[in-house]
Amino acid sequence: MGKRNKKLKGLTLHFMPYSEIAGLNSVERIKKLLKIVLNHKVVVLQGKLRPEEETRLIEDTMIMIGNIKGFKGVELAVIAQDSSSLGFMAKFKFGLAKALTGQQNALTIIGPATIVKEMRKNPKKLEIMMK
Amino acid sequence: MVIKIWKSFKKRIFGFLFKKKKDISLGFYGPPNAGKTTLANKICKDWTGEEMGKVSKVPHETRHVQFKEEVEIKYKEKSLKFKLIDTPGIATKIDYEDFMKMKMKKKAAQKRAKEATQGVVESIKWLDDMDAVVIVIDSTQNPYSQVNITIVGNLIAKKIPVLVVANKIDLKKSNLKKIEAAFPEYEVVGISAKKGKNINEFYESLLKLAKKA
Numbered sequence: 001m002g003k004r005n006k007k008l009k010g011l012t013l014h015f016m017p018y019s020e021i022a023g024l025n026s027v028e029r030i031k032k033l034l035k036i037v038l039n040h041k042v043v044v045l046q047g048k049l050r051p052e053e054e055t056r057l058i059e060d061t062m063i064m065i066g067n068i069k070g071f072k073g074v075e076l077a078v079i080a081q082d083s084s085s086l087g088f089m090a091k092f093k094f095g096l097a098k099a100l101t102g103q104q105n106a107l108t109i110i111g112p113a114t115i116v117k118e119m120r121k122n123p124k125k126l127e128i129m130m131k
Numbered sequence: 132m133v134i135k136i137w138k139s140f141k142k143r144i145f146g147f148l149f150k151k152k153k154d155i156s157l158g159f160y161g162p163p164n165a166g167k168t169t170l171a172n173k174i175c176k177d178w179t180g181e182e183m184g185k186v187s188k189v190p191h192e193t194r195h196v197q198f199k200e201e202v203e204i205k206y207k208e209k210s211l212k213f214k215l216i217d218t219p220g221i222a223t224k225i226d227y228e229d230f231m232k233m234k235m236k237k238k239a240a241q242k243r244a245k246e247a248t249q250g251v252v253e254s255i256k257w258l259d260d261m262d263a264v265v266i267v268i269d270s271t272q273n274p275y276s277q278v279n280i281t282i283v284g285n286l287i288a289k290k291i292p293v294l295v296v297a298n299k300i301d302l303k304k305s306n307l308k309k310i311e312a313a314f315p316e317y318e319v320v321g322i323s324a325k326k327g328k329n330i331n332e333f334y335e336s337l338l339k340l341a342k343k344a
Contacts, residue, residue, distance in 0.1 A: 051284030055255050058223055058281065062248040065225055073224025076277045113224035121275040123312075 011042065011115065011130065018047035026053045030060055033110055037074055038064075042111035042128075048078050049108060057110075070114065077119040077126055080106035154201060154214040155341050156260060161267040162278050163190035163220030163247075166298040170267055170324035171199070171217040177330070178202050184217055189233050191247035193219045196257055206334045211341050218257060219250030221278050258285055262344035263292045265337070270297035270321065271304040274313035283314070292343035294336055297321045301328055 014036050021029045030053060036043045049057065054076075061074050109119065109128070120127040159167040172182045184197045199215040225247045230240035264286055268274055286293050294317070297310040301323035311319045320336045322329040 051281065051288045054277075054281040055258070055285055058221065058278075059252050059255050061223060062225070062251045065248045066245055072226040073222070076223050078277060078280065113226065119277070120273060121277070122273070123275070 012040070014041045014043050016043055016045045018045070021045070021047075026050070026056060029053060030057050033057065034060060034064065034074075037110055037112050038068070038071065040112055040115060042109065042116065045108040045110070047108065048080060048106040071112070073113040075111045075113055075116040075119045075128075076109070077121050077128075078106055078108045079121070079126055154212045155344050156216060156262045157213045157337075157341070158216045158218060158257065158261040158264045159267055160218055160254065160258075160264055160282050161220060162269070162272075162276060163222055164188075165220065165267045165269045165272075166324045167220065167267045168193050168197075168217050170265070170296065170298065170322070171197075171215055173324045173327060173330065174204070174215060175199050175202060178204055183215065189230065189235070189243075191220060191222075191225070191243060191250065193217060194243070194246040194250040195219065196250075196253050204334060204337065206331070206338050209338050211338055213341070216257065216261065218254040219247065221251050221254055221282060222247075223278060225251075258289065258291075261291050263294070263340050265294050265296055265340075267296045267298050267324075268310055270299050270307055270310055271302050274310045279313075283317075292340050293317055294340045295319045296333065298324050301326045 016033075016036075021032060024032065029049065033043055033045065034057070057074075057076070064071050065073055109126070111119075111128070115131060116128060117131045118129040120129065159171050161167050168184045168186050172184065172186065175181055175183045179199065179202055181199075183199050184193055186192060196219070197217045199217075202213045202215050204211055204213060225244050227237070227240040227244035230243050231237060235243065264282075266279065266282060266286075268279060283293065295310065295314045297305075297307050297319055299305055300307060300321040305321075307319070307321040310321075318336055318339075320329065320333050322333050324330075
């Protein structure tokens with residue numbers, strides 16, 4: 001009986017296509033991503049944020065730590081294709097596609113620090129360590 | 132009218148010739164406990180005789196931006212004046228319970244965590260005011276953390292020259308090659324700020340970096 005009542009712990013991955021944030025401004029993008037994280041879900045975003053959006057995300061996260069009870073921050077990782085090893089034409093095509101559509105051949109993973117202990121990244125793999 | 136024009140002309144010419152050269156604002160950025168303050172202290176001690184800030188094994192010891200103005204660094208007959216800006220470590224998470232594990236009382240840990248979050252925001256705000264940045268990375272840790280990549284990405288976007296310093300090379304676990312592989316487009320200098328190892332090579336690279344500022 002006791003065993004039957006025992007709650008199973010699960011993890012929700014929320015996949016977000018780039019099109020869902022493409023039309024939003026920076027503030028709205030970050031607000032949308034952090035709202036999901038606050039609901040104890042790990043966001044998997046197709047594409048990546050701009051560098052200034054990443055710092056804005058860190059800033060907003062820090063402000064939220066002080067104001068939302070139990071919130072301890074986020075774990076963040078971006079997996080993207082390394083364009084430095086590409087040839088000239090491939091680099092040009094890569095740059096053009098990036099300018100037109102945003103960097104969609106990347107994945108951004110953002111998880112609440114209360115669930116995700118650590119994201120260990122190297123050029124070939126990403127390990128997500130859970131609490 | 133003629134006198135007015137002459138005065139304005141004189142002011143421009145003499146102002147240009149005798150303008151006080153602005154010190155180069157040099158920021159120290161990186162994750163917590165990478166050794167930013169230890170390096171800033173080493174530079175200050177070498178060139179001014181005084182230290183800049185307190186260091187500790189507990190992360191987030193530096194929770195406010197600290198400065199040292201008019202630090203003149205000389206290397207091989209070259210010399211430049213810097214304003215050193217030591218910034219709090221940038222992190223994506225801060226948990227007061229982590230400080231309690233380091234024998235800190237709950238209230239003190241909560242206070243430190245609160246100040247640390249404010250410090251991160253302050254560090255990011257200061258990015259716009261830098262002429263050049265030294266990114267300090269602990270060479271015993273994984274360099275691919277998103278914080279490092281985010282800082283570099285922002286500096287590229289703002290066209291601020293960057294020097295990557297792989298600190299703590301005196302430790303056994305240090306892996307300089309891994310840091311160099313993670314930042315192939317930048318000059319990486321391996322040092323031990325604590326022991327002063329390779330510090331002359333660092334000063335040489337720093338003066339080269341300052342020329343780009």
